Amino acid sequence: MAKTFDSGDVPLADLLNQAHQGELQLPDFQRGWVWDDDHIVSLLASVSRSFPIGAVMTLQTGNADVRFQPRILEGVPDSVAMSAPKYLLLDGQQRTTSLYLALRSGAPVPTRDTRKNDIERWYFADIDACIDPDADRNDAILSLPVDKRRVNARGDVVLDASTTEAQVRAGKAGFFPLSIVLNPAATADWQLAYLEAGPPREQMKIWKRFQETLTLPFLQYSVPRIALNRQTTKEAVCQVFEKVNTGGVELTVFELLTATYAAENFRLRNDWKRRQAIWADEPLLADLDATTFLQIVTLLWTRGRWEERTRERVRGDRVPAVSAKRRDMLSLPLSGYRRWADAVTEALQGVVRFLHGERIFHARDLPYSTQLVPLTAILTLLGGDAFTPKPIAKLRQWYWCGVFGELYGGTTDTRFANDLQDVLAWIRDDGEEPRTVRESQFQAERLLRLRTRNSAAYKGLYALVMKRGGRDFRTGETIDAKAYAADSIDIRHIFPQKWCAANGVDSAYANCIVNKTAIDGQTWGYMGASAPSKYLAAIETGVPVTPQDLDAILTSHDIDPIALRQDDFGAIFEARYERLIRQIEDATGRPVNRSDGQGNPFAGQRGGVALTRGIQSLIKAGESKVVEFKSTGRKNLDTGKVDQAMGWAVIKTVAGFMNGHGGTLLVGVRDDGSVLGLEEDLTIFSKKNTDGWEQWLTELLIQTFGKAVTANVTVAFGTIDDRTVARIDVAPALEPVYTTRTKTGAKGAVFLVRLNNTTHELDGPEASKYQHARWFK
Incomplete structure (x- = not known):
């Protein structure tokens, strides 16, 4: 060779x-x-x-x-x-x-200092240090500013090498400009000036030693x-x-x-700059770099190669793997890049659409930037079909399993390939669940350790709160990308840190995600370090907003407005802890693990006396956008018999809350706020206690909404004046909830929403307009 x-x-x-x-x-x-x-x-x-x-x-x-x-x-x-x-x-x-x-x-020389500031420098050799055998040679090389002077903090010149005359007299033995060291004629002229600057014999002696130790090494190097x-x-x-x-x-x-x-006359750098310009104004893609883009293209190229070889394979042939590892990226031919680059660029618009739908609006809020690789590749291959109901539901489940399983934080090359293959088979062919879905696990107690943006799960919960209907505190509207940017929305404390410290709340609880939600900059300005009872009044005056409307906004963030107005940290924390767990379970389709037994640190805060006090506060505040009273759930008080209309009234209210801000339904309370209790309802059941009533309600909800939606409804029972009242807390729904009409025996799905203090049915254009505003549908 x-x-x-x-x-x-x-x-x-x-x-x-x-x-x-x-x-x-x-x-x-x-x-x-x-x-x-x-x-x-x-x-x-x-x-x-x-x-x-x-x-x-x-x-x-x-x-x-x-x-x-x-x-x-x-x-x-x-x-x-x-x-x-x-x-x-x-x-x-x-x-x-x-x-x-x-x-x-x-x-x-245009260079940079240790702080990466741009500077210009000339380099000199300190003759005395160069000829000293004990001196550090690095210290003998001087770096001087463009004017060749060094000044002290007062601005006084402490070293001047701006002219040849100054250079030959600088320091103990002079500073030689290295810019002329390879130019013999210029060096000879400088040598002459140097010899004339002092006693000739002494100067010549120094110069000869300097030549041997510095100028000759440069010339001979x-x-x-x-x-x-x-x-x-x-x-x-x-x-x-x-x-x-x-x-x-x-x-x-x-x-x-x-x-x-x-080598093939293709300017990749120019091509990349052109593509970057396409999404330059999209904050979500601000950190998308060229290597990530090439990973996506490589994943698709190897997938295409895999499909082709699989079709043509003769038994025993080895089929190349789907991969985006470095060696595969380096093997990406120009033809493969040309084949997929435009498709990936177009698919990135779908990535933005998908993530906006999940309420992720900025690159800093991406749980895992690495998960963009398989997500983009999947959307590239699915095209428009990805956003039809069945594929999008599976895609969302896979995405959130990756986030809350925290599976994209380590080595991800193999997971990229597995997820591309698994998710496509799952969506296209009803194959088995992807490995990322099967492997996803979330420990409930992890909520207590999610305190900063460093965690993918922290960012994920922030997004889910907005996705479930968390409203903009300033406008009361569903948070979209425009509101997110315009109102400086960020993850902020519900109970301020200083208030928590002053009131003995452990900082671990005060700073975790349970005590945080999406709050705009203006509202945050009203909150400061005040107790919630005080800052809510300031918000109502400053924004301005009515107490009822503010309560609706708080409820949309899974915050009990009554407990917040009472500065009850424990009650808020307990309820939100459980609600966030249910949000994770909804998003991933997998149960949250509570196996280590630590549990909710404020468990029981809403039970007993606290529960009764909360129900009394709700009754005192009256019906609103997020609170409704029902006398019974099963028994018609006029006829004394079981009446489906009573159950339908409960279902309507629950559905209205789900499609709105969320809310609380009290059963056993008349419209005027007087307490009737569930005792009339309980006479219908063989076991005249709340267990039978709760079982009836749960079965009714499951029949109407299904298990997944019903999981967002919690039931508790309090006692007021020896009468039992059911408190039913309803979270806002991830998707539009339709209800099967049973009031008159007629069948048909209806869409119910909460408008002010009552529940209404919307259909046709009205329902479509509402859903678009609420869920961007």
Whole structure:
């Protein structure tokens, strides 16, 4: 096999001269020069001591099959940009560019300081430190600002090297400008000035030692070079480039594929910029980078290859795997990229649509940015069918199982491929549940540890609160992408931190997701550190909003307005803890695990005396958008008999609350607020106690709404003046809830909503308009 490279040394001065004349340039896929001031100082010190700085690798140009667009090194005169290079620098760009700028360009070096601020620097050698055998050579290389002066905090000049006269007298023995070290004529002129600056014999003695320790090492320095000849193939170039060009900043797949595609005259970097511009104004895709995009394309390309080979397979043949691992991305051919890139770009609009529907509006609120890879690939292949009822329901379940199972936080390459295959089979062919769905588990006590955006589940619950109907505190409307941005909505405390600390609430409970919800910036301004009873009054006056409307907004966030107005942290926490668990179960279709036995830290806060006090407060406040009273649930008091109309009235109210803000129904209370109790209803049951009544209600709800929806209804019983009252708390529904009419025996699904203090039926355009506003349907 013919040898494809040569090796040897090239004098540093010759290498930099080749760059200056345009004979040595960079292939266009090389990244920009990024070295900072400290790196440059260290590099100059190494060369001055003849230490090795590593080899450079070049590629001889002239191979018609390996064509890369060249560009000149940083700082090289623009006049040589049109020159055809003889060599392309594949490895050693950062070192070569740094040395060119500092030693050959004749201009200050544009670099960065340790804080990544842009600066310009000249580099000098402190002669006295250079000839001191005990001095650190790094300390002997000085970095000075563009004016070649150093000042103290008061602005006084403490070091001046702005002129040759100042340089030869600076410090103990002078500061030599390294920008002329490879220019013998300029160095000779500076030497003459130096010798004239002091006693000639003493100056000559110092200069000779300085020549031996610094200027000669620079002039004699040679760089090891591996030179690939023009017969080197494109594939070999890219492979070598991947192996060797890993210094400084990690080399990305995008850059390597840029190299590969450049060989076919395709400008991947330009193509990527064009695609980025398409979603530039979409906050959800703000962090979507080129590597992620290529992962999606690779996943689809390997899936297409897998399908093709599966159809054509002869028994015993190995079928290539579906994958988006790095090696597969590097193997992505230009034809594969062209085949899928446009489809992925279009599918990203569907990704935004899907995530907006789940109330995720910004990249910072994405539970897992990695989950975009399989999600986008799935939507690309499903197309418009993804948003029909059955596929979208399964897609949502898979998505939330990934979030609350916290399955996308580690190594995800294998999960990408599994989910693409599993979810497509599940949706298209009614296959078994995807592994991500089966493996998803959430521990109830995890709620207590969700305190910051670092957790995917934290972000997920924030989104679910809005999805279930959490309203904008400022406008009272369902939160959409426009309101989210315009009102500065964020995850904020319900009971302020300072109030919690002052009232003995453990910070672990005060700062966890149970005590937080989506609150706009203006409302947050009214809340401050005040008790809820005080800040609610401030909101009502400042927004302004009526107490009844504010209660409806609070209920939509699973916050009991009566308990909040009583500053009852424990009651709020207990109820919300349970409600969030049910939201997770609804979203994932899987039970939350309570196996470790710790449970709700405020369990029982709403029972007994607290429950009775809460019911009394609700009765005192009267019926509203989120509170309704019913005398009975089964017995018609006028006839003394069981009446389906009574049950239908309960169902109507529950359905209205589900389709609205949520709410509380009290059964055993007359419209005027007087307590009748359930005792009349209980006479109908063989077991004249609340167990039978609750069982009847649960069965009625399941028959009407199904088990999943019924899980969002909780029932408790309190005693007032020896009379039993049922408190039925209803959460807002994830989807429109239709109810089968049973009042008159006629059949048919109706859509019921809560309007002010009563429940109404909507149909046709009215129902459609309401649902669009409520769920963006």
